[in-house]
Amino acid sequence: MIQHLLHISHVSKHFGGNVAVSDVSFSVEEEQIFGLIGPNGAGKTTLFNCITGFFPATSGDVIFDTKKINALRPDEICKLGMARTWQRVKPLGSLTVLENVMVGAFSVTTVAKEAEANAKEQLQVVGLNDYATKSAGSLPIGLKKKLELARVLATRPKMLLLDEICGGLNHTETDTILDIIRGIRKKGATIIFIEHDMKAVTSICDRIVVLNSGEKLAEGTPGEITTNPDVIAAYLGGGHHA
Amino acid sequence: MKQIAFLAVLAAVALALPLVIGENPYIIGILISMLMMAALSSAWNILGGYAGQYSFGHAAYFGAGAYTTLILLTLYNLNPLFCIAVGIVVASIIALVTGSIVFRLRGHYFGLASIAVAEVVRLSVLNFNFTGGAQGILLSDVALWDLDLNSKTPFYYGMLLVLVVTLSITAYLRRSKTGYYLQAIREDQDAAASLGINIYFYKNKALLLSAALTSVLGSLYGLYIRFIDTSAVLDLRLSIEIILTAIIGGVGTLWGPVIGALLLVPLAEILRSNLIGDVLIKAGLVSETSGVGLFLKGSLANAHVLLYGIITVLCILYLPKGILGLFRRKK
Secondary structure (H helix, E strand, O other): OOOEEEEEEEEEEEEOOEEEEEEEEEEEEOOOEEEEEOOOOOOHHHHHHHHOOOOOOOEEEEEEOOEEOOOOOHHHHHHOOEEEOOOOOOOOOOOEHHHHHHHHHOOOOOOHHHHHHHHHHHHHHHOOHHHOOOEHHHOOHHHHHHHHHHHHHOOOOOEEEEEOOOOOOOHHHHHHHHHHHHHHHHOOOEEEEEOOOHHHHHHHOOEEEEEEOOEEEEEEOHHHHHHOHHHHHHHHOOOOOO | OHHHHHHHHHHHHHHHHHHHHOOOHHHHHHHHHHHHHHHHHHHHHHHHHHOOOOOOOOHHHHHHHHHHHHHHHHHHOOOHHHHHHHHHHHHHHHHHHHHHHHOOOOOOHHHHHHHHHHHHHHHHHHHOOOOOHHHOEEOOOOOOOOOOOOOOHHHHHHHHHHHHHHHHHHHHHHOOHHHHHHHHHHHOHHHHHHOOOOHHHHHHHHHHHHHHHHHHHHHHHHHHHOEEOHHHHOOHHHHHHHHHHHHHHOOOOOOHHHHHHHHHHHHHHHHHOOHHHHHHHHOOOOOOOOHHHHHHHOHHHHOHHHHHHHHHHHHHHHOOOHHHHHHOOOO
16 A cells, blocks of 8 residues: 655635635655755745645645644744754854754754764765864765755655756766755655755656646646646746736 | 863862952952952853843843842841852743843844843832832841851951852853854854754743853842942843943853953942042152043043943954954864
8 A cells, every 4th residue: 555654735825815725735755755846936835835844734734754744834834743944044043053953853852972983974865074073064065954954864864855966066066966856755754845946856756746836737747747738838938917 | 062161270279369468458358359250250141142142131130139139138037048049049930031022033132122121120120119119128247157248258268259150151151052042043043943953942042041150140240249229230221331342352252251360350340439630649650630630530430431441442343253253263
């Protein structure tokens, strides 16, 4: 039987009269790499915020690991095993790289030594071990993205929500991050991946949902999505304008 | 570990100090003020420096300790230690009520609300009868074990003890889960929440700890001076002095508040006591009746608050990380 780790059911998010996300449903299976794509303003990040408890959904349900999580706080959701990164990176600037990752690690232990060991392990995974004692605020953007990744990995998540983790990176950096993500999946984590870069998405995702103007436009395998005329129209701007 | 060793050495020096300088009540008085301000500022620093939540109303917790202790002593003549403990409870209740409401909001609301709460406490105390109102409370006598509480020395050691406890807690916190969580909240609340940190809980925890320590200092102060009124223990000026001490020394560092107090308390004393004027006049450099002499003996003595202000502005402009920031280069 197929295990649905995350089930999004008719989720909508309104800000006053603005509909940012409208009646979106999809399910993510365990150990899938699931892509969430769409043009700017499609509602991808808003949907992430609804799932991770930062903005509770106006209507609809978010079910994670058979548990309804709509009304939970972000920290409670993190404790259940769902962790997110931020499109606009949020390093804890005055702490060191190692300390940043330790903050994540403290969600699974209260012992500083264990947190440090966990943090060092994650720095190894993303290749930041040489920067452990540097202040997080001083890192260049590519390394800050890796730090985001290491920090959420330290929370030992079952599911990771990565918000444009490759945004602003060059090809080599993107490839490194994609390799890291494949490695994470191999260890049993499930990943939802927001990305602009179609090439990155189609090369790594098992399944993709396309959002446009807050609505679900299409869902399918990368092959189906890249040949879908609606999707092509939305991306090339030939479709319905708001 | 190094910090703990350093702390132990300093504590040993401080322990021996009264034996060296003898029973000079003036000097001991200044030392007590220094220890008290260092401890107050360190307690504030747990919340303001590490968690990044600037409280402008710490006088409320100081006053809660002082008033609770002196009211209980004058009315029921209970054991002073028991009174101090009740003071902690009262301060904690004020802290919890404030925190549970205000920490639901983001941004600078806590700072504003902390002033409001402190003013509510001050005005309440001023208008109730059992608090002595505007007259304050005078404590005629107090006894604990066979300590000579008419001498200043027991209070010197009392303040020193609270300072050492506060610094030890801070040193421990910095390397613990709670300390990392407080710093994460200071740096970025959303990032902190997304990493599993219950922001509301940890802010309240820091406030509670900070308020409890502050109330103990208030109690000690009340027992030491034996007279309190709202302008001495509940004034906004006190809250601001606590913050300035931390800012000038170095916010969010273990030793910053101590350095701030070591510097500012004697400085205020020198200005207040006319020491500069007296020395210059005695040395014959300035005539007592000249304009400069009158200025030194008159106006300058009232200028210590102004000087505090000037030093703070200079610190913010040139030493945003406080005096301690001078010695600490970021890797």
